[in-house]
Amino acid sequence: MANQRTTAVPQVRTMARGEFQQFSLVPSDRLPAIVGDAVAVEFGRFIDQSESAIDFKQLFDILSAFALKLDFPWVGYCRLAYDQEIMEPAGDCPTIVLNYPDKWQERYVQMGFRRIDPIIKRSRRQACPFRWSEVYKDGKTTELERSILEEAATFGLRSGVSVPLHGPGGNFAVMSFVQPCCSETQNKTVTYLQSTALYYHLRVARFVELSGLDKVPNLSCREKECILWVAKGKSSWDIGAIIGISENTVNFHIKKVLKKLDTSSRTAAALRAASLGIIEL
Incomplete structure (x- = not known):
């Protein structure tokens, strides 16, 4: 995702039949790197390490390392304004931070998928975290929106959990945790991801506040x-x-x-x- 405009009409790649079938969630035999009580321990370590982060990059690195232990190798964080546009960076504060595959990032920007991204659409109107599979199966999701998820799967982003983070004035952010496998994320894990996203979001806000970047413009x-x-x-x-x-x-x-x-x-x-x-x- 990036703050670029395009007038191109999306031409979405067609998935091979096998790839499409894989997108439908099938129980996975893969287990997270950590399970049970160990998750709580690692989450506490994530909090402690985040408290010591000195900049945005280090904070995201800590976030990514924790997500990987939950078997989510890709994380994306995007701050958007009330008018659906990506917020302008404030000083060193990034509006988009992600480690998605480079080829998918290029494709996403090139085709202007942000304008019709069903994950952003759902995040706009929902406060609770949700699985990408829920969006895909939702009858309100259009075929064009669904095809974006299908194409993302061809780049390896096959299942995910997104956490909307709403703020004042209609501004909001969304954090997505993404996996290369098609597995149904357990509710307990979703709760940990929600807490992780919220804490990261608050830390970003704190960095902005301490940096004096969130000042109200002076109008005559x-x-x-x-x-x-x-x-x-x-x-x-x-x-x-x-x-x-x-x-x-x-x-x-x-x-x-x-x-x-x-x-x-x-x-x-x-x-x-x-x-x-x-x-x-």
């Missing part, structure tokens, strides 16, 4: 006034008449707000301003 009084009226549904002409300035001047202030809040539309800017506490609706 006039900019706040204009975006407040935008939030109330007023046009630029209406706003100009209300506060006694020209329509062009209103548009000038709104454009500055869009830039400061890193948004592409008036509505998105109004929503972001409200979520950051810049204006009160």
Whole structure:
């Protein structure tokens, strides 16, 4: 996943019949590297090591090592904004961190799969963790969305568990733990993955806070006034008449707000301003 746009219409590769059948979950004889009480011990070690992490890379390395012990060699973490766009990096804070196969990452970006990714779609409307098999079998999942999961399987990403991580203002993140085998992840393991994702997400937020990267943009009084009226549904002409300035001047202030809040539309800017506490609706 990457913050790139494309207008290409996805042309999804067709899976071989055997590969498609493998995607349907069949009980696996493979066991995680750790089982039983050992999982709790390793989870505690993950917490302790994460507390000592000095940067984002080290934190992700610790996360990946723990996930591998649960038989999930691939992990992906992505922070998204309320408007479905990937959030812009804040300083050294990454918006996407993953160790998926390089070829799949290239294919995903090239075909613009993020726009129709069923994992992101489900994460947007669900708070609980879910298995990829649940998305695949869901009647609401379209054939095009399902084909993305099928193609991911051809690159080795055959089953996974994703954890939505929702925050204020509609912003959210999603963390996925992925396996090369088709196995049904036990509920207890899913619970550990959820706790792991939440802790990682909170540590990232803490890094951002300590780095001073999460500061609220500074808007002038006039900019706040204009975006407040935008939030109330007023046009630029209406706003100009209300506060006694020209329509062009209103548009000038709104454009500055869009830039400061890193948004592409008036509505998105109004929503972001409200979520950051810049204006009160």
